[in-house]
Amino acid sequence: MTRKYFGTDGIRGTANQEPMTAEIALRVGKSAGKKFAGRGNFRHRVVIGKDTRLSGYMVEPALTAGFTSAGMDVILVGPLPTPAIAMLTRSLRADLGVMISASHNSFEDNGIKLFGPDGYKLSDEVEMSIEEDIIDDSNIVLAEPKLLGRAQRLDDAQGRYIEFAKSSFPRRQLLKGLKIVVDCANGAAYKVAPTVLWELEADVISMGVSPNGFNINKDCGSTSTAAMCKRVVEEGADLGIALDGDADRLLICDEKGRLIDGDQLMALIAKTWQQRDQLRGGGIVSTVMSNMGLEKFLEDINLTLVRTGVGDRYVVEHMRRHDFNVGGEQSGHIVLNDYSTTGDGLIAALQVLSVIVDEKKPVSEVCHNFEPYPQVLKNVRFKKGDPLAAEAVKKAINDGEIRLGNEGRLLIRKSGTEPLIRVMGEGVNDDLVNEIVDNIVSEVTASAE
Template sequence: MLTLSLRADLGVVISASHNPYQDNGIKLFGPDGYKLSDDEEAANEALMAGDMLDTKLAPTEALGRAKRLEDAPGRYIEFVKQTFPRGLRLEGLKIVVDCAHGAAYRVAPAVFYELGADVIPIGVDPDGTNINQLCGATDTTMMREQVVLSGADIGIALDGDADRMIVADETAAILDGDQIMALFAARWAAQGRLAQDTLVATVMSNLGLENFLESKDLHLKRTAVGDRHVVAEMRSGGYNLGGEQSGHIVMTDYGTTGDGLAAGLQFLAAMIETGEPASALARSFDTVPQMLKNVRFGEGQDPLGAASVQSAISAAEAAVQGRGRILIRKSGTEPLIRVMAECDDDGLLSQVIDGIVAEITSVTAA
């Protein structure tokens, strides 16, 4: 938002996203407000790996000046409030908001308070090392406990950089990104707002979401895992709603990236406009049983290239045909093969997962 607002050439974010502070890295945003593409990032990394430090750095006297934008939080607060329907207020709602000791620790409670809610903020004491630690969107225990203790209407958990959010309803049951996207897609379609009647999600989204959308004559476009792939598909196809099961919700009517606070406001707007509690709103579909197992492999190994593993995968796909699906992929950050399956039969689900895992394990141990 600020990169666009300031007409900057580049936006730089230091973030570990939903991970511990030791994993801090750099996110780069172009002048259009979107993350740089994979190709652009690869080109930057190649430049840094070369002789840039010796030959391409500007001399000290040519450097510009760093200026602190004192009103940046206020600018964002006003921006995100504009995503909330005019005329609506949050009076009468008690909201627990878990800010994960992260970027939104001040602005998120302020936004809900300014819109009239009774706000119970947690995860708002950052010390530089406790970000995402036993809190936030990846560990909702504290939020759920606080919802019960306070009798709150809803809990909203953000991650460290606040680009994803997870909801706890008034019973402290968790609603993930799939359920949230289903709610938004159905509402937007009914309002004539869902571009091309299509939602964009990743291959990890539950088959139940796909079945639900089909029942509403809506479409699902699947992408590789990662919000950048979701955004790329949305931009190329002209879609305006997408996200991930993990809680990234991208709404290009409002911004260029996932925004947990904006998504939370959309959920709250649905509660107010329908008069329904959170528990009734986001139970759009029954999830198809899903199982995920990881198999570690050694350096230089390529277990997915083994004929026996491919045979096991083909057999599993045949076994669940018409009843589920199989997804096998390498982790992008660790030496792991992720084996995911969905099936309407729990016994068959365990059988096909265990068969694939056993074959991959056998190959890696050889």
Template sequence: MALQKKYFGTDGIRGMANSGNMTAKLALKLGMAVGSLYIRGSHRHRVVIGKDTRLSGYMLESALVAGFTAVGMDVILLGPLPTPAVSMITRSLRADLGVMISASHNPYYDNGIKLFGPDGFKFSDEQELEIEQRMDNIGLDNFSVPSNLIGRAKRLDDADGRYIEFVKNSFPRGKTLDGLKIVVDAANGAAYKLAKKIFWELGAEVIELSVKPDGFNINENCGSNHPESLIQEVLKQKADIGFALDGDADRLVVVDNLGGVVDGDQILAAIATDYLSNQKLTSNNIVATIMSNLGMEHYLNSIDLNLIRTNVGDRYVSEAMRKHGANIGGEQSGHIILSDYSTTGDGLIAALQLLNVIISQNKSTAEICKVFEPFPQILRNIECNNRGVLSEKKVIEAIEVAQNKLNGNGRILVRSSGTQSIIRIMAEGDNLDLLNVIIDDIAEEIINA
């Protein structure tokens, strides 16, 4: 039986800032625990730290710097920068570690800490368990170095420029975005300074939204969770496409030229189809999560591609991609991993790859992004502080009854959120009325358990 993690969830450590697991004290301990694990050999060890635009980022950044320098690691501070940029710069600078301070799409009052190894990949469950044990069971004072060996901290002044060029280089050489009108919603988050630059420098006309962060407005009625303003602007400007990022810019939601919202499954299918036709796939496997629509799975099977499903979390998608030799994977929520370019989800690289498909086929965004007919799918979140509720007999029985009612023509998925006190229920099938009844029955048992 796998050990239960105390601090780490689906994507790093996350919680309300200045309480629980998201305090300066814990960040200090984390820096010392992780840093002391990676002090190997006599060379100067380095860690790269980036963050999004939350007010609490200053507090957590300072605490992490104190922890890392106390065990003898040098720290390179990037300032506000997307999560995939931290991954890339960690590799580029041959750093020992990368750290991103962000709670992704969550409101400003939450924050989180994500860890990357020297290869730019997120830490595995086993690595996270080792870190937790070190934080709780070993006296961290034992790892404090003599005063002459304390690490130094400095800022990398050209971090933005490095990442902008990295993203632009993922777009085919010789092509431009000339003639395209693009609206970009940066969610008042980590990409607020650079999203427009990337598309504009490649030739597009760009209208930008949500680029005035104040520490509190990240993801507030904007970005990938709230595309309403983006839809209005795309229609008002008669734009060709709209892109909505989340707080750390590793997630992408697309709005087509007709104002329709395009989720990650359709983006994934469109890019996979293009890669297949241009012989760019490294295998016939595409990786997605248990949340991805059955319609996509049927479509991929129809063009002789396999869909491999993982647990929710782009870290698990990335691990499965390496295992199965795939170079395309992602989540319905908009994390798209294209391993030819990046080790983690990158909303801006995914946007450029989709634009390449649109340009190559000379079709509208609405035409390109309607790849398959999705099965009706209902999602419902139930507030629940009882982590053991899914082990309750009545809840288990309700889920089994619901699955039987679908008679093989759909799926039921019930899971605990990895970052919030929520039970997520998903029902998918060809009978929308039946799906609503099924969701109600399961939700009632969870609430009453």
């Protein structure tokens, strides 16, 4: 069955347009409620969190209505990071967790992410079974009046996550003496991230902590880091931390204002955990987007890089099957499953900060572990059809692969969350990579019109 609603990271789209309407959210609640409320003769619970988008006020009550109509009790926690919802789902022994967020997208979009009772994102099979009932909910039997669910707010949810995040940081350490700029993207971590750093005694300079429903990810956060990098230099800070709208993504900049991506951060954590005899799996798991420089660095320290398809859920699935405890994406999703079941930008930042405290060196030295191969990524938006099926596009890709040979690689794919074709090229020769990517983009653009 072809997926209609679920993509690589739940359901996502423009708010108040299908699939992100109140009606679809209601159906998600009823459909997921049907699947999870029917197990065992006891009360069933779902945790619902959100980021700071205006449309969260529409989606949250619609989901609540759907779940309560299916007989599930709803625990509302308000704006919190995605990993906090995964943690609270396990901690509260809930049957299901829901995060209302479109992650790094602008405020016009929203999304629905579902977590199982173990705190992991639902499998493709479970999502498909829920989707069948979203498409046709005529077979859903709603709860009897006396079995309707209740909804209540959990007032101390933020404090629970703050303590959870701090527990991942070594008790022997503090952040005293470190000046840190933290950009919360006007998103879900706008309260908890600065609080965690402050309680660990850092000198905290906060940005992106005034959400108004419209400014999430707008010129701030991990997808727009220029202001943070500039602020680090202006303030003479030791580093900057940038999260995205739902705080499952992390980028860092050093004291010189230079950006450090997820590949460099994974290299640092893998090397440190290997030295501490903490690393499992003999390496790390990342996606096809990770730089070839990371792969070479890991080889040099006798570790492997396992690549998966794009999407942190596929990284996590491989980690679980093969007992890895470090994985992630170049974009900054870093999964450390000793602590969390999904990407957690704040916990990843604390692991990096632990190394910085131990080594007592500038961030530019600690976090720069390899020279990345020149890499170019460009996006082409399309409205319908399949531009990648065009013969001219296929030829441009084939010609590019021949020209790169063993000195590089190409990755051309459809985005799993937006109507985009992503064209990535990587290789030793920067000029050649740019020329090949531009040729492919030109052909894709022509085919997408």
